[in-house]
Amino acid sequence: MPPTCSSAAANSYSTKEQIGTSVAAAKTSDNYLEIGDCRITTVRAGSYWWDGGAMFGVVPKTLWSRHQPSDELNRIEAGLNCFVVDDGRQRTLIETGGGIRHDGRALERMRMPHGVHAAEALANRGFEPDSIDLVINTHLHWDHCGGNTLDSGNGAVAAFPNARYVVQRGEITHAREQHPRDGVSYRAVNYEPLVEGGQLHLLDGDVEVAPGIQVQVTPGHNRDMMVVLVRSGGQTWCHLADLAPYAAHVTPTWVAAFDLFPMESIASKNELFGRAAAEEWWCSFGHDPKISFARIMSREGKFSLRDER
């Protein structure tokens, strides 16, 4: 059955109760999570404001606005969520935010006073950029890899000079196609200098990119976006990226309007959320400006948040 307003509405009530009571309890951007030997720290490289209707697709505003308040231009806040995973031996950065290469019109449109570079946001939190060993870009939209590089006198260079960067091969192939639908989201300066410098490694499918850190291709938002799974001490954390940009997207039929394959988004969410609920994973979201970590539960065929930080 195709997603419809009525099915989205019916599914929303289970999430409403959970999120409605939990947002107030959610902590702010200095959250971290410890599982086994790993400490996972949320670092928000600022935020931008984007059309709420675009973020929630066919879901009517009467429903999504209960979770994300909009401003007078119908925009909602989107955190540029990055995560540092540190197991004491290796330091991994997941996503690099939106960077600082925005002109005045774009900044105004996105209600950004200025861009925030991930390297600066990390340094402010005590993570020196040269201490990052691995950078994972779940995909190459500007708001997930805009802090990959920095401008220098010699052009764009790696912002994390000692890191190996990874992304799916299919994703960079699609980025280079510059398709009319989503080409504007891909900016070569965020990744081509790293290809030329030999720092960006292309992945083919689901692989373990470091001990305990696995990526899984999860189609829906686009063909080759990946989620990131970290396992330690018998526990699992999953960064859902834009498979669930906000905690409110825990309802599988709540899919952003800009997903290229919405039916596959729903299938991917059902599959992944089922495992997340059964195995009690902690999960994180691509752009939720407040909720950093949450666990998903399944009851009577519906998913909702169990608890969050």
Ligand SMILES: [Zn+2]
């Ligand atoms: Zn995004």
